Amino acid sequence: MYKIMKKQELAANIYLMDVEAKRVAKSCQPGQFVIVRMDADGERIPLTICDYNRETGAVTIVFQTVGAATKMMADLKVGDYFHDFVGPLGCASEFVKEDLESLKQKKMLFVAGGVGAAPVYPQVKWLHEHGIQADVIVGSKTKDLLILEKEMEAVAGNLYVTTDDGSYGRSGMVTQVIKDLIAEGKKYDVCVAIGPMIMMKFVCLLTKEYELPTIVSLNPIMVDGTGMCGACRVTVGGKVKFACVDGPEFDGHAVNFDEAMRRQSLYKTQEGKAILALEEGDTHHGGCGNC
Amino acid sequence: MDVLKKVPVREQDAKERATNFAEVCLGYNKEEAMEEATRCINCKNAQCIKGCPVAINIPGFIEQVKNGDMEKAYQVISESSALPAVCGRVCPQESQCEGKCIKGIKGEPISIGKLERFVADWARENGIKPEGAKEKKGKKVAVIGSGPAGLTCAGDLAKMGYDVTIFEALHEAGGVLVYGIPEFRLPKEEVVAKEIENVKSLGVKIETNVVIGKSTTIDELMDEEGFDAVFIGSGAGLPKFMGIPGENANGVFSANEYLTRSNLMKAFDEKSNTPIMRGKKVAVVGGGNVAMDAARTALRLGAEVHIVYRRSEEELPARVEEVHHAKEEGIIFDLLTNPTEILSDEKGWVTGMTCIRMELGEPDDSGRRRPVEIPGSAFTMDVDTVIMALGTSPNPLISSTTDGLETNKWKCIVADEANGKTTKEGVYAGGDAVTGAATVILAMGAGKAAAKGIDEYLSGR
Numbered sequence: 001m002y003k004i005m006k007k008q009e010l011a012a013n014i015y016l017m018d019v020e021a022k023r024v025a026k027s028c029q030p031g032q033f034v035i036v037r038m039d040a041d042g043e044r045i046p047l048t049i050c051d052y053n054r055e056t057g058a059v060t061i062v063f064q065t066v067g068a069a070t071k072m073m074a075d076l077k078v079g080d081y082f083h084d085f086v087g088p089l090g091c092a093s094e095f096v097k098e099d100l101e102s103l104k105q106k107k108m109l110f111v112a113g114g115v116g117a118a119p120v121y122p123q124v125k126w127l128h129e130h131g132i133q134a135d136v137i138v139g140s141k142t143k144d145l146l147i148l149e150k151e152m153e154a155v156a157g158n159l160y161v162t163t164d165d166g167s168y169g170r171s172g173m174v175t176q177v178i179k180d181l182i183a184e185g186k187k188y189d190v191c192v193a194i195g196p197m198i199m200m201k202f203v204c205l206l207t208k209e210y211e212l213p214t215i216v217s218l219n220p221i222m223v224d225g226t227g228m229c230g231a232c233r234v235t236v237g238g239k240v241k242f243a244c245v246d247g248p249e250f251d252g253h254a255v256n257f258d259e260a261m262r263r264q265s266l267y268k269t270q271e272g273k274a275i276l277a278l279e280e281g282d283t284h285h286g287g288c289g290n291c
Numbered sequence: 292m293d294v295l296k297k298v299p300v301r302e303q304d305a306k307e308r309a310t311n312f313a314e315v316c317l318g319y320n321k322e323e324a325m326e327e328a329t330r331c332i333n334c335k336n337a338q339c340i341k342g343c344p345v346a347i348n349i350p351g352f353i354e355q356v357k358n359g360d361m362e363k364a365y366q367v368i369s370e371s372s373a374l375p376a377v378c379g380r381v382c383p384q385e386s387q388c389e390g391k392c393i394k395g396i397k398g399e400p401i402s403i404g405k406l407e408r409f410v411a412d413w414a415r416e417n418g419i420k421p422e423g424a425k426e427k428k429g430k431k432v433a434v435i436g437s438g439p440a441g442l443t444c445a446g447d448l449a450k451m452g453y454d455v456t457i458f459e460a461l462h463e464a465g466g467v468l469v470y471g472i473p474e475f476r477l478p479k480e481e482v483v484a485k486e487i488e489n490v491k492s493l494g495v496k497i498e499t500n501v502v503i504g505k506s507t508t509i510d511e512l513m514d515e516e517g518f519d520a521v522f523i524g525s526g527a528g529l530p531k532f533m534g535i536p537g538e539n540a541n542g543v544f545s546a547n548e549y550l551t552r553s554n555l556m557k558a559f560d561e562k563s564n565t566p567i568m569r570g571k572k573v574a575v576v577g578g579g580n581v582a583m584d585a586a587r588t589a590l591r592l593g594a595e596v597h598i599v600y601r602r603s604e605e606e607l608p609a610r611v612e613e614v615h616h617a618k619e620e621g622i623i624f625d626l627l628t629n630p631t632e633i634l635s636d637e638k639g640w641v642t643g644m645t646c647i648r649m650e651l652g653e654p655d656d657s658g659r660r661r662p663v664e665i666p667g668s669a670f671t672m673d674v675d676t677v678i679m680a681l682g683t684s685p686n687p688l689i690s691s692t693t694d695g696l697e698t699n700k701w702k703c704i705v706a707d708e709a710n711g712k713t714t715k716e717g718v719y720a721g722g723d724a725v726t727g728a729a730t731v732i733l734a735m736g737a738g739k740a741a742a743k744g745i746d747e748y749l750s751g752r
């Protein structure tokens with residue numbers, strides 16, 4: 001059993017929780033994820049690790065209510081327990097293993113859409129702690145849905161906030177901000193984009209034009225998260241990969257996003273669809289320019 | 292009674308069971324078991340024992356059944372096997388113990404599996420438990436994986452007095468016994484959970500949700516957590532796909548995913564939160580136990596189901612009983628047929644599968660006749676779901692994070708068959724992780740051998 005040490009509603013239907021999970025907190029790295037189960041017959045839900053504290057054994061998750069399971073999860077209180085909390089799963093972000101000196105020569109741009117700010121945060125924080133200032137674009141549909149702004153500000157080099165409806169920060173999709181920054185003469189060596197599939201797809205289409213290498217974090221449907229079921233398979237550079245063990249981060253320019261999005265919709269029942277339509281409306285904060 | 296024939300075992304009617312997940316085979320009652328036992332002639336040089344990978348004293352336990360002393364019968368079995376209720380149900384007896392039984396020459400062999408199952412079920416129902424250790428050794432052993440190999444190794448070590456902790460990646464212990472083999476063949480609550488309780492009652496601790504290689508490593512377990520030895524029983528869980536076009540279409544699953552959703556996550560139950568695709572017409576590619584289990588699960592979820600296998604019936608690797616049950620239930624066998632492409636509509640959902648007919652040519656390395664394509668025989672099956680049951684291989688998570696642990700070209704961990712010793716000091720391995728996908732009883736046997744090996748290693752120090 002894994003105790004909830006802290007709970008916070010970051011925005012409508014977006015929650016942050018600190019969960020006591022010593023083994024995970026001890027060994028996790030930016031880019032990795034966990035799978036949680038609320039109760040003895042709960043669904044296995046993959047969530048990216050948003051932060052961790054090796055001393056207290058706390059792991060921070062941020063989730064958005066999407067379907068039945070995440071809705072029930074939102075009702076958990078401080079002092080309640082998750083039945084299961086397994087991880088860290090997946091590979092750490094590539095830069096964690098890179099030589100620090102050569103990493104310092106690189107100019108990195110992070111692009112976060114909606115809840116994507118949660119997985120982006122530990123990466124920017126890690127870089128900050130290692131003396132590297134990265135630029136960060138955070139996009140959300142509207143001001144009320146913006147999350148982790150203060151936290152991000154504390155660790156980012158430059159932070160550019162944008163809202164689709166112009167209610168806060170810049171106005172427009174994250175792709176527009178990328179265009180603006182590059183037009184202003186900014187140069188980047190690597191871009192990391194995390195958010196809804198559709199946002200990542202359009203960021204990648206754009207950065208391809210700029211020949212800016214881009215890493216994305218994929219969130220396909222998963223079951224075990226250890227390479228056992230193949231539910232999470234995605235096509236990258238024409239090869240089939242299991243996102244849970246080979247990823248979740250991949251070269252965005254090689255990802256077959258259309259297939260990945262199609263596969264993500266596999267279990268969208270009519271009801272699920274309705275819930276998603278209702279709420280993904282809210283998270284379609286960013287960047288695709290098409291919807 | 293016809294002494295040449297087995298006492299028939301009661302089963303759920305084929306039509307009825309095709310619509311539920313309750314156990315197919317109902318097993319013997321005491322009278323039937325005692326009657327079947329009288330057929331055994333208690334051979335001096337019993338061949339059946341040679342066919343059993345853990346060498347259960349078969350005539351010995353059957354003798355006790357004959358006398359009606361089920362407790363003694365259970366003790367005899369327990370000397371060699373930790374999971375008799377499981378093995379009695381899922382061992383391929385026809386190629387093991389029963390395959391060697393002398394009575395099988397002129398008639399039907401003794402129904403050893405069914406007798407073993409009866410004795411184990413009887414012991415469980417009567418609250419008989421294996422005995423724990425009298426004395427503690429004061430040494431800690433970590434066991435990775437809670438499948439038959441891990442459970443057996445842990446149980447044996449605990450009986451010897453070691454302090455054993457099992458680390459399991461999933462949220463529930465049991466390995467393939469809980470996520471792979473379906474309820475209708477191996478009841479989870481009544482049988483598997485009880486066998487695991489038995490292991491726990493010996494003092495074994497089970498820590499679920501720990502992925503060795505991710506949550507922690509073997510080196511950390513030994514250097515930081517004070518484990519004196521480690522047993523790896525992590526199985527062979529990685530699914531294979533064919534690599535044909537269209538395999539990522541919506542509606543193509545690995546058997547592992549399909550079975551895990553149904554068994555571990557209980558998706559067969561409408562009340563479960565876990566979704567599962569309830570296809571109308573399902574093709575299951577493969578011919579082993581895994582294929583039969585996936586097919587019979589799909590059938591129970593309401594589909595018309597085809598087994599698509601590239602060789603002929605004779606080569607089907609599944610247990611004979613499963614093939615027989617599958618046919619009775621109405622599974623259609625498309626043998627000598629090989630898929631070449633999966634077709635899908637504009638939204639990416641499976642609409643069909645192109646196949647080609649095969650014929651058997653010269654024998655290949657495995658000694659089985661190699662299937663070769665018949666030119667011009669391509670045709671399309673219209674199906675909406677395809678389940679790939681092509682076999683599995685060991686997960687590299689552990690081998691890739693453990694220095695000094697050698698693997699072979701199939702990613703199997705290299706270990707001594709006699710004692711489970713690997714190339715890394717203090718680390719032992721067995722089961723599917725070493726042999727590749729095999730059987731429950733072989734995994735158990737390997738777990739036993741390794742427990743002995745570990746005991747020798749730790750007491751030699």
Ligand SMILES: Cc1cc2nc3c(=O)[nH]c(=O)nc-3n(C[C@H](O)[C@H](O)[C@H](O)COP(=O)(O)OP(=O)(O)OC[C@H]3O[C@@H](n4cnc5c(N)ncnc54)[C@H](O)[C@@H]3O)c2cc1C
Nearest residue numbers: 046047048062063064066067068069070219220267268272
């Ligand atoms: C590696 C990884 C990391 C993730 N990190 C986060 C995170 O940090 N924060 C967060 O809010 N979400 C994250 N997700 C997505 C999250 O797991 C899903 O939103 C969640 O599983 C939905 O569960 P549910 O039971 O509430 O909804 P369900 O009722 O199961 O599903 C609602 C709808 O969402 C669809 N769905 C199911 N699983 C997924 C999925 N994995 N991705 C997208 N749609 C899905 C279903 O088809 C269904 O129609 C991550 C997913 C992955 C694979």
Ligand SMILES: Cc1cc2nc3c(=O)[nH]c(=O)nc-3n(C[C@H](O)[C@H](O)[C@H](O)COP(=O)(O)OP(=O)(O)OC[C@H]3O[C@@H](n4cnc5c(N)ncnc54)[C@H](O)[C@@H]3O)c2cc1C
Nearest residue numbers: 436438439440460466467471503526722723729730731734
């Ligand atoms: C669908 C199906 C049907 C079958 N039917 C039969 C049958 O009828 N008769 C028969 O004899 N055999 C059958 N088999 C084969 C048999 O189940 C296996 O040979 C046997 O279970 C192998 O046992 P094991 O202990 O080596 O591994 P497994 O049972 O695979 O257990 C391995 C365990 O280790 C865990 N694990 C893996 N990696 C890690 C890690 N890194 N950290 C922590 N834990 C980890 C896994 O989650 C799993 O629980 C079947 C197999 C399947 C899949």
Ligand code: SF4
Nearest residue numbers: 343378382387388404
């Ligand atoms: S364990 Fe398996 S092979 Fe051995 S006697 Fe029992 S059923 Fe036969």
Ligand code: SF4
Nearest residue numbers: 331332334339392393
């Ligand atoms: S070979 Fe057959 S008849 Fe002989 S002891 Fe074994 S089970 Fe009995």
Ligand code: FES
Nearest residue numbers: 225227229230244
């Ligand atoms: S989630 Fe099962 S293999 Fe990736």
